[in-house]
Amino acid sequence: MSLVDQVALLEEHKKYLAAGGNxxxxxxxxxxxxxxxxxxxxxxxxxxxxxxxIWVAGLRVSxxxxxxxxxxxxxxxxxxxxxxxxxxxxxxxxxxxxxxxxRKLINFIRNKSTIQFAPALAARIHFLYEVVEEDPDExxxxxxxxxxxxxxxxxxxxxxxxxxxxxxxxxxxxxxxTAPNRHFAVVFLPNGTTRYVIFTPNLxxxxxxxxxxxxxxxxxxxxxxxxxxxxxxxxx
Amino acid sequence: MKGEPLPDQDHVSRYCAPxxxxxxxxxxxxxxxxxxxxxxSVNWLEYFDLPDxxxxxxxxxxxxxLNLAANxxxxxxxxxxxxNYVRENGPDNRLLSVLHEPNDDDPxxxxxxxxxxxxxxxxxxxxEVVQETYPAREP
Numbered sequence: 001m002s003l004v005d006q007v008a009l010l011e012e013h014k015k016y017l018a019a020g021g022n023x024x025x026x027x028x029x030x031x032x033x034x035x036x037x038x039x040x041x042x043x044x045x046x047x048x049x050x051x052x053x054i055w056v057a058g059l060r061v062s063x064x065x066x067x068x069x070x071x072x073x074x075x076x077x078x079x080x081x082x083x084x085x086x087x088x089x090x091x092x093x094x095x096x097x098x099x100x101x102x103r104k105l106i107n108f109i110r111n112k113s114t115i116q117f118a119p120a121l122a123a124r125i126h127f128l129y130e131v132v133e134e135d136p137d138e139x140x141x142x143x144x145x146x147x148x149x150x151x152x153x154x155x156x157x158x159x160x161x162x163x164x165x166x167x168x169x170x171x172x173x174x175x176x177x178t179a180p181n182r183h184f185a186v187v188f189l190p191n192g193t194t195r196y197v198i199f200t201p202n203l204x205x206x207x208x209x210x211x212x213x214x215x216x217x218x219x220x221x222x223x224x225x226x227x228x229x230x231x232x233x234x235x236x
Numbered sequence: 237m238k239g240e241p242l243p244d245q246d247h248v249s250r251y252c253a254p255x256x257x258x259x260x261x262x263x264x265x266x267x268x269x270x271x272x273x274x275x276x277s278v279n280w281l282e283y284f285d286l287p288d289x290x291x292x293x294x295x296x297x298x299x300x301x302l303n304l305a306a307n308x309x310x311x312x313x314x315x316x317x318x319x320n321y322v323r324e325n326g327p328d329n330r331l332l333s334v335l336h337e338p339n340d341d342d343p344x345x346x347x348x349x350x351x352x353x354x355x356x357x358x359x360x361x362x363x364e365v366v367q368e369t370y371p372a373r374e375p
Contacts, residue, residue, distance in 0.1 A: 002317060126257065131254045135303055138255075165263050166255040168270040168353070180364055185264055187356060197264070197357045211327055213357040 030059050088113070088147045101143035102129055105150065115153045116236075117161040122166050132170060144190035145171040148218045154186065156222055158235045176234035181209040184230040186221065200228045240336045244316025248278035248334060248346055249293060251302055251372060252309045262369065263313045264360035268353060275347030280336060283344040289303070295369050299342040308372030313365060318348065321365045322358055330358060 051086055088108050092101060106129065109115060110122035125146065132138045153159065156226040161175040174183040181198035195215050202208035216224050242248065256265035269276055279300065281292040293310055315334045322332050332350035339345050351358040 127258060128255055129256075131305070133306070135253075137303065163259075163263060165258060165265040167265050168268050170255070173263075173265050183354065183360065185360060193355055195354060197360050199360070209325070211325065211357060211361075213327075214354075215354075 088150045092143055092147055093125070098140035098143050099129075099133065102141045102146060105143060105146050109150060113150060113154060114157065115150070116157060120161055121153075121164070128164070128166055139170055142168060142169070142171050142190045145188045148172075148190070148192055148194075149174065149188040152186075152194075152218050152221065155219075158231070158232055160236055162234075176230065178233045182233040184225060184234050188218065192218050194218050196221060196225060198225060198228045198230060200230065238336060238338060242315045242334045242336060242346060243282075244314075244319070246280065246282040246315050247289070247312055247367070248280055248348070249296055249310045249312050249370075250278045250317060250331055251300060251304065252274065252311050252369075254305050254307045257309055260307065260369070262363055262366055264356060264363050266311060267348075267362040268356065269359075269361035271353045273353070275335070275337070275349040276351075277337075278313070278334070278346050278365060279342070279344045280346045284334075288319060289368065289370070294374065295373075296344065297374060299344060301341055306371040306373055310335070310370045310372060311366045312368040312370070313362065314367055316363065317365045317367075318362055322361050325351055325361055326357065331356075332358070 088105055091228070094101065094104075096104070102125075106122050106125050109118050109125065115121055125141070129141055132141055149164075160176060162176050165173050165175070167173050171189045171190065174188070175183070175184060177183040177185070181199055181201050183197065185197045189195065189196040193215055194217070197211075197213045198210050199209055202210050210228065212228065213226060250262075252262045252266040252269065256263055256268075267276060278295045281296070282290045282291060284295045286292050286295065289312060296310070297304065319332050319334065322330050330350060332348055334346060334348050337345050337347045348362075
């Protein structure tokens, strides 16, 4: 990093601290990794987690928006249960009918989530909700499935807006597809597992298509998917 | 006759509810099985012995036992193409079969057999050989 860049970064850091922030966030992932090793300034346990997670997700946020969105950043946790007061799982604890839980989760997406495409996603889920509610033979969207999907998106903030549909059991299925050989589709099951399908170019012979499917936890989904280069077409 | 394989050159239609095809384009979810179902319900279009798919689908709309949504779709598949495509492109040489499954209300009712509700990849492959889509309700 050049001296000019370092000075600029220091200025950003000062600006952030002056505004009450605890860490620099206008930095590159490498900067954040370096900053993580610096002595903490009486950070809470939760706050200490944030730079690491931003670095893991490769997320960059401008200094001004950081100040305004400190609470927003706190939603980015590897385990949503680690901050139960602000998790979409809260809704599931309430004694409500499933349809009410889904409505609350839609509001969560729209008003509280950190998902970059929250307005579009909320509109899509609301559309699916209405479609299901209009049909007397249908059961509600699975709120547990939706909650797991929200948590996945919040923990993987670099993904593009997917096509979102419902399975016959009304679980969420998200699909990132740009071509027959660039296809990543995931069903989010109510119990926290996922079923995924990947169609991707073969590494040695790109004219061939590797087709894979499997079952894994929502927390390890990207660990399984990334080696098959799904981020080449599914990330921003 | 119940259980009889449909000819390879014939076609079947699948009703795609808006929840599986929100933008009018069928997705893998349109061809997923309901848990507890043994096959994917479709309608055999040539059963009606009518000159074109529009006319055949008019009959399907009359006999199908589903609430057809205004923004739902029918996806049309060629029988032989579905079977061959899944066998050639799947990871396990999966051999599907498309069999006639008539019932009292719907003599054209048929089923795509050979996969289960967790075989999402089969549903995704079937999506790739959709030949045509039509509105679920009469235009």
